[in-house]
Amino acid sequence: MHKPVLLNEVINFLDPQPGEFIIDGTFGSGGHAQEILKKLGPDGKLLGVDWDEQSFSVHAISDSRFSYEVANYSDLSEILKNLLAGRQVKTFKADGLLLDLGFSSEQLGSGRGFSFQKDEPLLMAYNSVTKPAKDVLKDLSEEELAGVIKNFGEERFFGRIARAIKDQEKIKPIETTGELVQAISRAVPMGYERGRIHPATRTFQALRIYVNNELGNLEKVLKHLEEILNPGGRVVIISFHSLEDRIVKNYFRDFKKVGKLKILTKKPITASLEEIAINPRSRSAKLRAAEIL
Ligand SMILES: C[S@@+](CC[C@H](N)C(=O)[O-])C[C@H]1O[C@@H](n2cnc3c(N)ncnc32)[C@H](O)[C@@H]1O
Numbered sequence: 001m002h003k004p005v006l007l008n009e010v011i012n013f014l015d016p017q018p019g020e021f022i023i024d025g026t027f028g029s030g031g032h033a034q035e036i037l038k039k040l041g042p043d044g045k046l047l048g049v050d051w052d053e054q055s056f057s058v059h060a061i062s063d064s065r066f067s068y069e070v071a072n073y074s075d076l077s078e079i080l081k082n083l084l085a086g087r088q089v090k091t092f093k094a095d096g097l098l099l100d101l102g103f104s105s106e107q108l109g110s111g112r113g114f115s116f117q118k119d120e121p122l123l124m125a126y127n128s129v130t131k132p133a134k135d136v137l138k139d140l141s142e143e144e145l146a147g148v149i150k151n152f153g154e155e156r157f158f159g160r161i162a163r164a165i166k167d168q169e170k171i172k173p174i175e176t177t178g179e180l181v182q183a184i185s186r187a188v189p190m191g192y193e194r195g196r197i198h199p200a201t202r203t204f205q206a207l208r209i210y211v212n213n214e215l216g217n218l219e220k221v222l223k224h225l226e227e228i229l230n231p232g233g234r235v236v237i238i239s240f241h242s243l244e245d246r247i248v249k250n251y252f253r254d255f256k257k258v259g260k261l262k263i264l265t266k267k268p269i270t271a272s273l274e275e276i277a278i279n280p281r282s283r284s285a286k287l288r289a290a291e292i293l
Pocket residue numbers: 002003004005025026027028029030031032033049050051052055071072073074100101102103104126217
């Protein structure tokens with residue numbers, strides 16, 4: 001089961017009130033959503049969005065205040081415009097937006113190639129329409145692949161790893177996570193990172209980010225915050241690596257400078273030792289929140 005991270009902190013900063021309209025843009029297993037719904041009173045509304053078709057077939061909440069869309073959260077402003085059609089109002093915006101980025105524990109164990117600890121098809125895509133990682137490896141040149149591993153994985157040995165992958169592709173195309181792990185392990189020196197992390201950690205992160213255009217999606221939703229949220233609306237974003245956190249921090253800072261939002265978290269909020277002990281995934285979580293002015 002996926003355990004929602006920083007649950008109390010999310011509720012605290014999102015501050016859902018009775019009658020409000022809140023969007024959970026990364027619904028997942030609905031852990032945060034269930035808790036948000038409890039605060040919305042009889043007239044509140046919660047829209048769940050997730051890219052993964054399987055998410056709602058398993059976890060959709062049976063409650064008249066809840067609706068869902070299988071969609072990319074980066075399209076939220078368009079989704080809201082479509083929802084506006086037929087309503088007697090000029091704008092349709094939310095009072096709160098939650099984004100809990102990345103993949104869920106369920107997806108990690110779903111056999112779709114997110115984990116380097118098991119041998120499974122190398123897909124790494126959140127849904128069935130995104131081009132899977134095994135095809136991306138075929139399509140990218142060695143230079144392009146090296147750039148992906150460098151920029152999205154912050155991996156020192158990007159050139160050696162890209163060469164090993166493309167060399168392997170020439171002999172027999174990589175189809176599984178196990179084959180990718182073998183190619184990476186052959187490329188990196190013995191004692192990689194003094195054994196602190198698995199040699200495949202950064203390359204897997206890089207490929208997953210590239211396959212799903214994760215940073216592009218985040219930038220797009222941040223650019224459109226004003227079309228998604230009412231003045232006074234809160235946005236809460238939980239990121240799991242420094243590339244995402246930097247994007248959120250910089251957008252918030254730039255919007256603050258031009259008087260468009262108020263930052264609610266001076267420093268990112270992190271999980272307590274107690275939470276990390278029961279939910280190791282929360283170790284790298286960073287929460288930032290802001291209010292639209
Ligand atoms: C960390 S999980 C969210 C867990 C959720 N908060 C819970 O408590 O169960 C992230 C979810 O975001 C979804 N996701 C990732 N990128 C997305 C995107 N661009 N648009 C919509 N959903 C996305 C993933 O499919 C995954 O289900």
